[in-house]
Amino acid sequence: MGANFFSNYAEVIAMALFATGFANLLLQKNLIKKIIGLNIMDSSIYLFLAVKGYITGRTVPIVVDGVTSVERYINPIPAGLVLTGIVVSVSVSALMLSLTIRLYRRYRTLNLDEISTRLKKEGL
């Protein structure tokens, strides 16, 4: 168990980051901190994919010297998944930020709980 933890340290870091981001997204009151948490959570998954996608000693999957053996190259798909994931994460972050701006203009605070209490007082 302990040896596995050391040899797979990058995966361990990725999971720790995932937990950090997850907890921040869920528990922070400040909306900007929540969005930062979201980005940490998503980035940790990309780190996980990138680590899992690399095999030590192998090279990019482009044939330049006529070697076509599978043993020579890494799988390009994890990198593609990371790129797709980044695009998705950018768009949801942008959406969250725009919602945050809307709320801030209206209530002059970034604290979600305070916004909720004020809404209840308004009785909308």
Next chain:
Amino acid sequence: MMGFVRNFPFFSIMLAMFSGPVCSVLPGKAARVLNAVVITVIIGLSAVLLGNLIVTRESFVFMMGHFPAPWGNEIRAGILEAGMALFFSIVMLLSVLGGIKKLYDEVNTGKHNLYYVLVGLMLSSLLALVYTNDLFTAYVFVEINTISACGLIMIRENGRTIEAAVRYMIMSLIGSGMILLGICILYDITGHLLMSNIKESVEGLVSAGHYPEPLLCTIALMSVGLAIKCALFPFHAWLPDAYGYSTVSSAAILSSLVSKGYIFLLIKIIYRVIGFEIYKNSGIIDVLFIFGLSGMIFGSVSAIRENDIRRMIAYSSVAQIGYIFMGIGMGTAFGMVAAIFHMLSHAATKSLLFISAIGLTDVSDGSRKFGPLTGSAYRNRMAGIAFAVGALSMVGVPLFSGFISKLLFAEAAVNLTVRMLPVLIVLGISTILNAIYFMKTVIRIYTPVEEDENFRREGYEKVHMRSVPLYSAVLGAFVILNVILGVMSDPIVELIRQGLDMFA
């Protein structure tokens, strides 16, 4: 001919996706017509596809792009997929048409056309979730679904809806983060993204005894992620605001379609990615079962305590989602059939309830509290009848769809061993609780009030069916849909059964 029909799933997804941007640049009326026409065309395409599949009795795989499996991307269609697509697009069309007048009242004029972009995006992502055979594509469309759902909630642009949209986004993003991590771990241990290939490797892994913990992790992450997104009981905190304050079409779409899309994806993951037996033997199905049972009780209790008709209907959704997860959690084919039938029944009923409730609140000076709603069924008769039908269906009165789903759940429970008793007991309690709050509301709206006292007041005018023809027609269509599900349930259940067989 058969070859051409195979393009239909792809056509439906693309039509829905690209009609939105076109709508956004058209003049108001044209956009409205185009949106309705496109959804009608998709209904037609799905119906033809379903008919064709019933005749051929064979599911097919449609290659997206030029690379064959295990590398390329695929669409897959069987009876269940085509039937769901048909049903989703019918409910989508009715929900949009039923709330269109309210949408024009509540939303800024400049934003009307944007609504059709969101509706198109929503429908295309639902169809893609239904048809896709690729797990990562499913993830991308889950996110597209989340984004368009957020837009649907916040289109009204008052403080309440924006706050609801933020809360919805936070929970949804937590859910999709978990789904993504689950998919990545699964990809890591199987090396595939296509559902059929993953299933093969998972079977190999399980029989060889490799990677038991990562497999359990990925099952847990994907199930809980999807459960959060469709507001299963302990994760439902965002739901009442999102359903209660958004414009009525959005509430209908969110409650009857968005959550169903995620549940359908979960069922696909159970059958086509992990494999039913392996999923059943992991402990996760028990967790879903318990969450489902508690949701049935606590959702109804919260609904009883609510003094706002829209929020009451929203809380009732929590209970109904609980029913569906109870069906999945039974771990038998019967339970799954009942769960899928309840998906249809709940979708047809909940959108009916939301749309008829808006007719009742509109003739009560816009108030959603029960006091002013007294006697509102006499002021808008069509809405009153429709609400009563929806309420009776949710309670489980024969003739309506809700009765059949309760019957199916009970029948499925009889075949169980340990879980029989809890299912039957909770089913009974939950039915009584449902009856309490729905019958209370129906009695309230049918309690006559002194005419001269109330009708003189502004906002309490009578509305005639003829003055709101589209709205009344939509309610009529929903009632018919409900009765069809309730009366002609045998062939539908048979189709669901065949569809599930095609799944495996």
